[in-house]
Amino acid sequence: MSRKKSLPPDESLIHPVTSAIEPIDLAKLFPVEQPLELELGCGDGSFTLQYALTHPERNIVALERLLGRLAKVDRKGHRAGLKNLRLLRAEAAYLLEHLLLPGVLDSIHVYFPDPWPKKRHHKNRLISGPFPPLAKRLLKDKGTVYLRTDNVEYFEQMLEVFNGAAGFEPTETPESLKAMMTDFEQVFDAQGIPTNHAAYWKTGG
Ligand SMILES: C[S@@+](CC[C@H](N)C(=O)[O-])C[C@H]1O[C@@H](n2cnc3c(N)ncnc32)[C@H](O)[C@@H]1O
Numbered sequence: 001m002s003r004k005k006s007l008p009p010d011e012s013l014i015h016p017v018t019s020a021i022e023p024i025d026l027a028k029l030f031p032v033e034q035p036l037e038l039e040l041g042c043g044d045g046s047f048t049l050q051y052a053l054t055h056p057e058r059n060i061v062a063l064e065r066l067l068g069r070l071a072k073v074d075r076k077g078h079r080a081g082l083k084n085l086r087l088l089r090a091e092a093a094y095l096l097e098h099l100l101l102p103g104v105l106d107s108i109h110v111y112f113p114d115p116w117p118k119k120r121h122h123k124n125r126l127i128s129g130p131f132p133p134l135a136k137r138l139l140k141d142k143g144t145v146y147l148r149t150d151n152v153e154y155f156e157q158m159l160e161v162f163n164g165a166a167g168f169e170p171t172e173t174p175e176s177l178k179a180m181m182t183d184f185e186q187v188f189d190a191q192g193i194p195t196n197h198a199a200y201w202k203t204g205g
Pocket of ligand 1: 044045064065112114
């Protein structure tokens with residue numbers, strides 16, 4: 001089996017996470033300082049690549065724990081000459097809690113996070129009680145969390161978690177954002193499985 005090569009470090013969009021303690025100043029990863037958005041669990045990167053391509057006025061950081069998927073996004077982003085996309089290989093909850101500076105993000109996108117359908121595995125879900133306070137610390141005032149899932153039961157959990165969280169109010173997801181489908185979403189959509197969308201903005205309270 002032939003393995004696709006990773007890009008050399010000077011061409012790669014992947015920023016190596018070298019410390020488990022020192023925060024990463026995301027703004028410094030880009031040539032131009034502009035609004036900063038984070039996607040957690042970008043998978044094969046269809047959303048993040050489209051979003052970065054169509055929004056050169058925003059800086060996008062996409063996080064994924066699987067190297068194979070991230071390397072694929074890296075090659076495509078590099079080929080497209082994207083200067084406003086950087087990639088991180090890390091575990092989402094750890095990064096949110098320990099490796100980011102407060103008040104730096106305009107948006108957080110979490111699309112089709114692993115649903116962990118068995119009840120005994122629900123504790124592994126990313127969007128659970130601890131998530132809103134972590135997001136609140138990292139977002140600027142009026143910053144927004146965008147959520148999508150095909151899983152109705154997980155979607156109900158997402159709504160419950162955010163509706164009960166201090167400092168967030170529900171808001172609309174722009175149609176232009178909904179139109180940019182993720183890889184999983186394209187597969188579900190082809191099978192007639194609808195996407196559930198939710199968005200919450202930080203009220204500052
Ligand atoms: C179901 S896939 C969805 C991928 C993409 N968002 C999409 O909609 O096509 C979930 C992705 O999140 C990644 N992931 C799951 N848990 C993670 C974690 N704790 N930290 C980082 N990535 C994670 C998985 O490796 C996988 O690529």
